[in-house]
Amino acid sequence: MKHQQTVVGLDIGTHKIACVVAEVSPDGKVDVIGIGTHPSRGLRKGVVVNIDSTVESIGLAVQEAELMSGVEVKRVYTGIAGSHIHGYNSHGVVATKDGEVSQEDVTRVIEAAKAMNISADQKVLHILPQDYIIDGQDGIKSPVGMSGVRLEAKVHVVTGAVSSAQNIIKCCHRCDLEVADVVLEQLASSEAVLQPEEKEIGVILVDIGGGTTDIAVFINGSIRHTSVIPIGGDHLTNDLVVGLRTSPREADQLKRKHGACMPSMVAPDEMIEIPSVGGREPRAMPRQVMIQILEPRMEELFEMVKAHLEQSGFHNQVSAGVVLTGGSSLLKGAVELAEEIFDAPVRLGRPSGVGGLVDVVATPVYSTGVGLVLYGCRYRQTNTRSTTKKHHSVSGPSLWQRMRAWFGDTS
Template sequence: MTKRSEQDLIVGLDIGTSKVAAIVAENTDQGLEISGIGTAPSQGLKKGVVVNIESTTESIRQAVEEAELMAGCSIQSVYCGISGAHVSSFNSPGIVAVRNKEVTESDIERVEDAACAVPIPNDQKILHRLPHHYTVDDNEGIQKPIGMSGVRLETRLHIVTGSVSSVQNIQKCVERCSLDVINLSLEQLASSYAVLSADEKALGVALVDIGGGTSDIAIFVNGAIRHTAVIPIAGDQVTNDIAVALRTPTEQAEQIKTRYGCAVPDLITSDDAIEVPSVGERPPRRLSRYTLAEVIRPRYAELFGLINKELVRSGFADRLAGGVVLTGGSSKMEGLADLAEEVFHMSVRQGAPQSVRGLSDVARNPIHATGVGLLYFGQQTSSNNNKRLGEATSFVDIWNRMKSWFQSNF
């Protein structure tokens, strides 16, 4: 197996309730090029939270080995997604005086630290601190204030926190596979890198990532993330409804949902019949696809109703000119966008990774939105770290950084 430079490879690991996916990409001059994808059924998670360490570890190992085999590389570290009802978020302001009357990287760090100086429960830790914008003196809406003159710097952060134990359990499962976790990302934040355009974020858009165990929401307004939430209802509940209503095993219900599901019964124009396996030794039965749609619609309507309440609660429901973007494995269903438009009363589209090179035919699928998004998250995080490390190219750069450090600490 050929070992490529670790710096050239970025690996996204999407640990979901229904599946684990590992996606390998090479960081080239033309951008990210996907070279390997591995998937495995997920058995050890419930609603995004690890409930069985051994099963989760084995699922991760299978997915990573498959990705390694396809990409012809050895995976050593990953960017990992995290979700679940334990994740919470809030917005917090921060303000500091600008040193030397010119905004520097040190001032940015200090104002973000000031915004994070809020009480957080002992069982929670900060996962992300995402700035809405910055204000220098009376100049608002600034995205990159470094180098600007002023005496006062303000910001407003969107702070995402998660359960310490849930984070540790995810990391433990990954580390048991002899892998390092470079960074953790909220799954809907990662998905946004892959499926949302800059114009949508600027206009105002709600991303809804419908997975197996959770539906993850991220709201963007004026190009910045403003609200996140997790709803513990998703595709698995639809599968369970089908299994109960049609009296068929859960595994068969999932296959029926994926192959024949439709969220709007009126879209079914023919008298298509589907074969439904029975439990035990009973023979299979034939039912109309219309009957299946009548089982599916109420559950998705309930889910969209809960999501709509969350949009209203966020206070940004009337600022979503870009509408709603559905992604995730459980968003791939005929008529789902039509049903969502009925509930949200705004435009809805299905989102899938677009700007993908390499194995694009496989990766351009809503089921891989989080995995591909983690690659972009890793690329951006790596770039930001390099900037923060300050690869100074001249004596003046080095001297300015040393002077700023001494002024901040003495």
């Protein structure tokens, strides 16, 4: 047996559960060796609302990935989303102990930055360092070893509802899976689809899934803003169910096959066949009717994203524009419509940075699943090489401490 290690990403989405099994070689090469997906039944708008159904879907997705990879899945990195998630920028200051910044000073300053009023039902999920300032000199990424007496840290703090995190962990435990970490979904997706240069010059990631649209803004290499909008592609499907009087399953298939959100992309006279419910005859309908239903909904969604970004104040600082990912980014015309609304360059983000079953995972549907694997690899590295890891790693309390906090100290 070679010294390969396995890292597994478990994306518990509103629309599907995806389990991505990857093998990591000692030199850091990541090869996807198995994938399992199963429709998700127990979530609403990114949040677990039915444990039994979620457990069943997770079990089936994991089983499929195990069969394909020949690996028994024991430990997973899993994601979290939903409108209970909040992102804040915060700031901390400490005096260094010996006139030189030590790792301990960095830990203290991050703790100081974390000290903010969080409501009792929320817990810190991530503390993501942005910049350090030493004696007024800003823009420092690796402060350890530098001289100075006053150390300041700018961080992005992500909090989420304790109960939502607990339910995700509970579902995994019920499937005999240990949870290595619970990661903000757009943070995971960003690992898989954004290029380091994009994060440097400023980029907006918009992951449009089935139940939520997750936003993350990166500037100067660090995360500056995160938010979640509880609307996704399943809302488009529901609109089609009502508008075309067909079943949710058929509506979803029609959307994938014939859907579009730019009227100019479809010939005015093109007809499509709509399967009806209750054994009635299928009907023919102009394809433009579908576009008339989908276009306003996508427009509304992008306008909401734009409003979030304008509120964050970062919308003018993103030279790399917008990267769309998640299953709904595949809707025909989504990139073009987003370009119009954001008045910025927009591209489709597919997972990259992995080998193995590349053809299977190179779709925006697997951005979070692959991202969780990549996040897991990075996290393991920060654990084993903590003295050499410089910055932008996720710091703060260990997952074990956080999980104990989520469950109370007795568990």
